[in-house]
Each structure stands twice: as structure tokens, then as C-alpha cells.
Amino acid sequence: MQIKTISSNELKKADEFQQKILNPENKARYRTFGYIKRNYLKNPSLFVGIYDNSHLAGLIFGYVKRENVLLGEMAIDKEYRNRGLGSKLLSFFEGQVLKINKKKIILGARENAERFYLKKGYKPILFLQIKNSDVPKNYKKLTNYRIIKETNYKDAKRISFEVKQVSDYLKNKLVKIFHAYDGIYLFEKNLKARAVPYPK
């Protein structure tokens, strides 16, 4: 197995690979291939693949978002899962992030991958979106969960809470209390904490 940056002439094939796994129904895409290509040209080192000889077995696509890196796509071919490839590739990706002097990775995990990211030291965050007109007046005092970030948009407020675990019960509870129209778990990892060196 070999881990390396995806070359520009393999990017299209890599994109088809991840779409087959992450979007098998071929729904309208949030990150189009054009978007991926533009980001690849800016930061190719954040597009990494794991290869079995020359066969692509898994990949990660990452995007710089100000001071952080968003892990947008991660997929390991079904035939190659549960053999540690995802862990190795993620560890390599974290090294790539440090190399461009970024210290934090954020991602939105699919439900089936939440436990994977928890095992890899990613911390869950509950992210709520609330219409401005629905924000409760005393919203800062409604729970003991710490608000780690709050952003105001034209129509909505977004609040991130530090949570200890991923639970639908907690999500639904906070969505209700805060009159949120949407609640999802995000994960983040602060790479400064890492003590062991990264593979080259």
C-alpha cells in the first residue's frame, strides 16, 4: 500500500471514485467537480490517495477554510475497509495539514462514520442553525453546554456547542429548546495536541 498526493491527471477518476461511494444515487452535488478542481489547484497536497499497486483503494479531499482545513470527502473502497487503511490515510492527511501550517481539521461525518472519527480523536460539536426570528431571548442560559462559536448571518444564527458524545436524543433536545431548524454533528481535531511524529 502506498499513500501519496493524487496527481492532476488522476483527479477526475478520483472524483468518480468518491462519488460512487459517497453519492451512489447521483444526487445534486454540494461540491461540484469544478469546485474540487479549483481547490485542488490551490492546495494539491490536501488531495491524498491510498493505492494498492496503482489501484486507488481510498482517498481524502481537503479544503482550506481560513485557518482550518475542512475534510470534505473521505472514502475507502468497500473491499479494503476495516484493515486500517482509513486510519493510515487520515494520519497522513493530518500530516499534510500541518505541513501547510494549519492546525485544525473540521468535518461533518455521516452517521455511519461517527464512531470512526471518535476513535481517531475527533471531538464532536453540535451545530445548530436558528432563524433570527426564532432565537429564544435568553438563549445563552438555556443549557450548560458550552457555546464555542456563534455566528450571525442575515437570516439565521449558527451556534456550536461543545458536547461529549454523539446522541440523537441530545441533538433533538437542543434543536427543540433553541427552536432550531437544523442540527448536525460536526467533528474537529486540534493537531497541536499530537505528540508522535507523522509519517513522511
Ligand SMILES: CC(C)(COP(=O)(O)OP(=O)(O)OC[C@H]1O[C@@H](n2cnc3c(N)ncnc32)[C@H](O)[C@@H]1OP(=O)(O)O)[C@@H](O)C(=O)NCCC(=O)NCCS
Ligand atoms: C469510514 C471509513 C473511511 C473507515 O475506513 P476503514 O479503512 O474501514 O477504517 P479502519 O480500518 O482504519 O478502522 C479504524 C477503526 O475504526 C473502526 N471503524 C471503521 N469504520 C467504522 C464505522 N463505519 N463505524 C464504526 N467503527 C468503524 C474500525 O473498526 C477500527 O477500529 P479498531 O481501531 O478498534 O480496530 C470507511 O469505512 C468508508 O469509506 N466508509 C464509507 C464512506 C464514509 O462513510 N466516509 C466517511 C464520510 S464522512
